Amino acid sequence: MKIYLDSNIPYAEKMFAGLGEIVLFEGRSVTADDLVDADVLLVRSITKVNQALLSKNERLQFVGTATIGTDHVDQAYLADRGIKFTSAPGCNKKSVAQYVVSAVLVHAEKHLINLQGKSVGIVGAGNTGSAVFHKLTALGMKCHLCDPILANTDDPRTFVDLNKIMECDFISLHVPLTRDGEYPTHHLFDQQRLRQLSQDQVLINTARGEVIDNQALLQRVESGSQPSLILDVWENEPNIEMALLPYTEIATPHIAGYSLEGKANGTEVLYRALCQHLGKEAKLKVSSLLPQAVVDNIRVNSPLNQSLVKSLVHLVYDVRRDDHIFRMGIASPDGFDNMRKHYRERREFSTLTVSLDLQQNDHLLAALGFSIKH
């Protein structure tokens, strides 16, 4: 059994070693010739899994992507060939939500904004959008959800339409990239919608680059009085529209979901699914392989305010560091992918235990995802 693994799937060599012979590949450059004898193919979002990639392989039985997004996989083609497919829904939702929390706090500090009562429009109310809702609501923000697909189900939450979202102080995108169906998201933010944004608004994209028409966005920002932009994802990665960069407040190379926990969760989901597919017991747990966090506890003995929350958040994850590294490195060859490939170890808020002297602080910090001790 030959298991082909993207070399950027952490802990995968250890997790899958007992299930077959491991062959590592580079996700961006892998070709049909490389995969001729693969029985199992485990990818991340940079590998387009389609007929062209699999045309020379006649024995593939299982494809897994250690990601939430699945727009890089031609699932209909896999189904036609009877190849089992698994993704990892929700695996890095906390990581993305923590990125958004850090970015919102950075924006608030820079523009002297009190976040209490500020409105947030969340487009896409699935795993990640819901996690963002939970955290930003805990910060005192008034969050609205837009999800016409869930709005047509028995989901008990209140949903608004996109027009209402366009009035919000912050707009955060958490939709899959889709081109078909009743509610396609490709260029959901097109020239017309981008024109509606004012300079007092903040547009955050951690979904997929193609959800915003990047050329229309460039025209919009070049025409003046632009909204603040927080962009983790871009059209045409890794060859992004560099002219957008100077207009962004925070810019990163598709790493919002790159916490160690988020990536490791993706690995474990695939491990379990492959074990099940092969009729084997899933004996390993990826959590046992994670290292201890460098900073793992802190004592807080004063009431929380926005500034103290920001300090706690940034003790674990500060998006400005990623923004800085990105701006320094993007001009070099393979700059976009290099930062992703050699991404530093980043942990989630749960790895920091906050010891609280004051009872009233728990709810906010627990909702943000910190571990709490009294």
Ligand SMILES: NC(=O)c1ccc[n+]([C@@H]2O[C@H](COP(=O)([O-])OP(=O)(O)OC[C@H]3O[C@@H](n4cnc5c(N)ncnc54)[C@H](O)[C@@H]3O)[C@@H](O)[C@H]2O)c1
């Ligand atoms: N930047 C990153 O590192 C990163 C990490 C994880 C996920 N993502 C992206 O974020 C996307 C969302 O993640 P998730 O975990 O919330 O997925 P999810 O599948 O749990 O939720 C997506 C939600 O979007 C809704 N939706 C679909 N079309 C819509 C539309 N036109 N308008 C409004 N809502 C719509 C769906 O009904 C669903 O509830 C993923 O598909 C992936 O592409 C990016």
Ligand SMILES: O=C(O)[C@H](O)[C@H](O)COP(=O)(O)O
């Ligand atoms: O969909 C996802 O889960 C994310 O976009 C994913 O974390 C992106 O990382 P990549 O797979 O490109 O390494």
